[in-house]
Amino acid sequence: MRQGPLAGRYPAVAAMVTLALIPYLALSAAIDPLVPIITEQLHMTTQAMSLSSGLGNAAYAVGTVLAVQFAQHLPQRRMLLLYAVLLVVGSVLSAAAQNTGMFISGHVLQGLATSMLLIAAAPPLTIGFPKDKLRHTAVIMNMCVFGAVAIGPFIGGVQAEAHAWRPLFWIVAAIALLALVMAALTFDDAPPADLDAPRDLLAIGLAAVGCGAAFVGASQLTSHGFSDVAVTAPMFGGLTLIVVLIVYQFRARRPLLTIRTMLTSSIPVAGVGVALFAAAASVAATALTANVLLQTYSPVHVGLLYLPELGGAVVMAFVFGIVISRRAMHYLPLVGMALLAAGIVVFRIAIPANQPLVLLGSALTGLALGATVAPALFVAGFSLQSASLQRVFAIIELLRAVAAFMVAPILAHFAVTAAADLSTGTGYALWIGFGLAIGGAAFGVGIYALSGARPQRPDLDEFIDGDDPAWYSPPLLARLRSNLPSPAPAAEYVPSVPTSIQRDAVDPAGPVLFAYDGSELAAFAIAEAAAQLAPGRDALVVCVWQPVEVGFTPTDTKHFNADRAAEVRQAAEQTAAHGASLAEHAGFLARVWDQIAWGITAVLTPAQIAQLPRGRVLLIRRDLAPVIGKIQMAWQRPDVKAIKRAHRRKVRAEKRNLVWTRRRELARRSWVAFKAAVLEMAEEIATAAGQWSEQRRQAAWRRQEEQARQVEADRAGHEPIDPQPTAGHEPPADGGRDELGRGESDED
Numbered sequence: 148m149r150q151g152p153l154a155g156r157y158p159a160v161a162a163m164v165t166l167a168l169i170p171y172l173a174l175s176a177a178i179d180p181l182v183p184i185i186t187e188q189l190h191m192t193t194q195a196m197s198l199s200s201g202l203g204n205a206a207y208a209v210g211t212v213l214a215v216q217f218a219q220h221l222p223q224r225r226m227l228l229l230y231a232v233l234l235v236v237g238s239v240l241s242a243a244a245q246n247t248g249m250f251i252s253g254h255v256l257q258g259l260a261t262s263m264l265l266i267a268a269a270p271p272l273t274i275g276f277p278k279d280k281l282r283h284t285a286v287i288m289n290m291c292v293f294g295a296v297a298i299g300p301f302i303g304g305v306q307a308e309a310h311a312w313r314p315l316f317w318i319v320a321a322i323a324l325l326a327l328v329m330a331a332l333t334f335d336d337a338p339p340a341d342l343d344a345p346r347d348l349l350a351i352g353l354a355a356v357g358c359g360a361a362f363v364g365a366s367q368l369t370s371h372g373f374s375d376v377a378v379t380a381p382m383f384g385g386l387t388l389i390v391v392l393i394v395y396q397f398r399a400r401r402p403l404l405t406i407r408t409m410l411t412s413s414i415p416v417a418g419v420g421v422a423l424f425a426a427a428a429s430v431a432a433t434a435l436t437a438n439v440l441l442q443t444y445s446p447v448h449v450g451l452l453y454l455p456e457l458g459g460a461v462v463m464a465f466v467f468g469i470v471i472s473r474r475a476m477h478y479l480p481l482v483g484m485a486l487l488a489a490g491i492v493v494f495r496i497a498i499p500a501n502q503p504l505v506l507l508g509s510a511l512t513g514l515a516l517g518a519t520v521a522p523a524l525f526v527a528g529f530s531l532q533s534a535s536l537q538r539v540f541a542i543i544e545l546l547r548a549v550a551a552f553m554v555a556p557i558l559a560h561f562a563v564t565a566a567a568d569l570s571t572g573t574g575y576a577l578w579i580g581f582g583l584a585i586g587g588a589a590f591g592v593g594i595y596a597l598s599g600a601r602p603q604r605p606d607l608d609e610f611i612d613g614d615d616p617a618w619y620s621p622p623l624l625a626r627l628r629s630n631l632p633s634p635a636p637a638a639e640y641v642p643s644v645p646t647s648i649q650r651d652a653v654d655p656a657g658p659v660l661f662a663y664d665g666s667e668l669a670a671f672a673i674a675e676a677a678a679q680l681a682p683g684r685d686a687l688v689v690c691v692w693q694p695v696e697v698g699f700t701p702t703d704t705k706h707f708n709a710d711r712a713a714e715v716r717q718a719a720e721q722t723a724a725h726g727a728s729l730a731e732h733a734g735f736l737a738r739v740w741d742q743i744a745w746g747i748t749a750v751l752t753p754a755q756i757a758q759l760p761r762g763r764v765l766l767i768r769r770d771l772a773p774v775i776g777k778i779q780m781a782w783q784r785p786d787v788k789a790i791k792r793a794h795r796r797k798v799r800a801e802k803r804n805l806v807w808t809r810r811r812e813l814a815r816r817s818w819v820a821f822k823a824a825v826l827e828m829a830e831e832i833a834t835a836a837g838q839w840s841e842q843r844r845q846a847a848w849r850r851q852e853e854q855a856r857q858v859e860a861d862r863a864g865h866e867p868i869d870p871q872p873t874a875g876h877e878p879p880a881d882g883g884r885d886e887l888g889r890g891e892s893d894e895d
Contacts (some may be wrong), residue, residue, distance in 0.1 A: 151331055151335065152332055154334060154335040156333070157280050159332060160333050161287050162329055164272055164287065165291050166323075167230075167326040168264065168265060168295065170261070170322045171203075171207070171261035172292060174319050175203070175204075175299065176298075176303070177301075178303060180300070180306070180446035180450075189245075189246060193370070194369050198251070198363065198366045199247075199254050202255050204553075205361070208358040209351075209354050210260070210261070210262030211262045211263075211265070211540070211542075211548075212350060212354040214230075214541065215266060215404065215541045218339070219339060219341045219403075220346065223267060224336050227268060228330050230264045231264065233256055234261065234327070235326075236253075237259075238253065239253070240252055240253030241253030241257065241316050242313055242317045265540065266537055267537075269288060269540060270537040274611050278608065286468040289460070289464035289467055289521040293513075293516045293520065296460075297453070297460045298457045300433075301450030303450065304446035305450060308446060308447040339709070340709035341709055343707075343708070347399075347402075350402075350403045353388050353391055354545070356385070356388055357387075357389040358389065358545075358548075360388065361381065362385070362552065363385075364380065364383070365553045366556060373561075373564075405538040408535065410623070412621075412622065412623060413594055413598030413599075414526060414527065414530040414600050414620035415527040415531065416594055417523075417595055418480070418523040418525075418530070419542075420587065420591060420594065421480045421523045421590065421591045422519065422543060423546055423587075424583050424586060424590065425483065425519035426520060426550045427551060427580075427583050428487055429515070429516055429551070429580075430554050432490050432494055432512045434559065435562050436498060436573065438573065439570050440500065443500045452502060452505045452506060452509060455510035456512050458513060459514035459516075460514070462517070463514045464517050464521075467517065467518070471605075472605060473604060476525070476602075477526065480523045483514070483515045483517070484591075486514045487516075488581055488584040490511030491580045492581060493507050493508035493511060494512075494577055499570040524539075524543050528540070529610060529617035530618065531616055532615065534709075534712055558576045559576075561576050561579075562575070594623070597627055599621045603619070605617035659684050659730075660689065661687065661688045662689050663688050663723060664690065665690075665701060665725070666700050670729055673733055674729075676733075682735075685735065686727065686735035688726040688727045690723035692719035693715070697715060701718045702721065702725040
């Protein structure tokens, strides 16, 4: 099948993983406030809704085992597309549900597809790219799992406030469709991991029946007591089957899950134990406290109170990305358990309705979740070879799902029945969660101390190459056991490339490089190059490989285990030899070398090519093996820098001239407009001043005239005369008066 247009591009693959994981995980955390609305509109009982959640969680747990089994015998990236299709189908069924059966079926498909997508897509994202991307992968994985869970209560509260549930489910379906589109755009076909691996139907059956029975029994606590047979029989029977699965995989000669490797090494046991304790304890710190707060506040108010949990998860995700390549990574889960214990204590003090303490407790819980489960998962994964990372993720997610999703209904039932008041019962359950947090921290420290494990800086180069773990993990409880063999240092792998090769003729044109992956297109490229180039040229055939996804199409029919780096490398050497034989047959100069490959063949890992230091390249020279050489980039040459500086100066000068020209024109126009406005204002002021002066002069004349008439009237003993001037009589222009103070008109 053809590659997608975005195949091999880290941002696109990371976006695909994010879109695939967020819908179900966020919906699982957001569904509690919507339960009354869903049950009312679909005519479901509360018990049926609890059963739906239980079956969805069981499907999530079983999907981890199924994904590992399918990866051994079926093309992995094609199965990834199928998982994305299942996620879309399940999301649409849930959003468009008209009855109980339709809703439960869709929810189960969502849980199953999400876990399969996690197992199929997350490990290649971790080890399929250079180590500088591992930090971003850690942040993305942490935020996808726990950021989605943290924002769930707020989303559910907002949707419940609108008294509707289908819009949220349709949004989830749209996100699932985007995940399918991104899976198609980033498609990069990969062969099955190991066609010779056994089909372990017994392990799948134990996981399916055990998880299904255990989660169904736990969901029955909604309407039954803990001592009821309908609860205890399936729950304890399912847990027993899960234990049988672990023992069976531990003793199996070719197990499906890496149980024996994990449970006999100290650091993986400590990491898995801390992750399980943290998953179980965090339930008491979130779900139970939310049930108490819902008695006082609305769902959206409770969701706002839990928003600091999202902020804490995001902050700790970036912290995890910083410390993932340092020794401090070992201490991060311990810090997370301490924060979780502190958050539970704050929640215990905050109930029933202390809002500031609830905000503080949710922030501490978010920090704790981001610092415990995902870092503990990577701590366990770094202790094994990267080829087994997919199986490590599977077993940890299986156990984490059992610990987290089963403890929730059990503690919720305990909170309701332990006391007459829900707040009091929740307080008791919170103390149980506090004990789990302290116990998890003590468990991890005890395993490290009794096994002689110590914090180490991870060797990410060795881990990504697939040859060795990122650090040494001593055997479990090594200080209490005697006669343990000392660890043998891993032999350094030296690429099987000759140091020199004798040639019959020297071609001044240099060798031709072919990247051969066993496909028909690559073979056609060799034939086409032979038709366009002169005969007798040297040929170098390179085959790039990696564990799990392989990266090439084997030309040999012999099966190999894609999880084992040595077998993948051997298959890559044979593929490169086949490409060299094609080059020789096409007319390129070649010789038999080491009885394996014809011509010059180089078998390189993605890390050896992608992780070259700055300023170094792969040099291919005549009669010498390919080596890593140092070069000077063109952009670092002084003459190139001088040309670029001159060009930048010219561009800046042109920009400055244009800017100042525009500024001068703007200033000129502003000055002209200002002058015109000032002149107009001056004219208006002068006119107003003249009018005001004339009005003052006339008013003064009238007062003088009135005073003069009043004086004459007083002298003559007559009544006051009308002060108004006679018609046609105007005040003198100069306001002149005689010696008696009368105007000239009065004298006449």
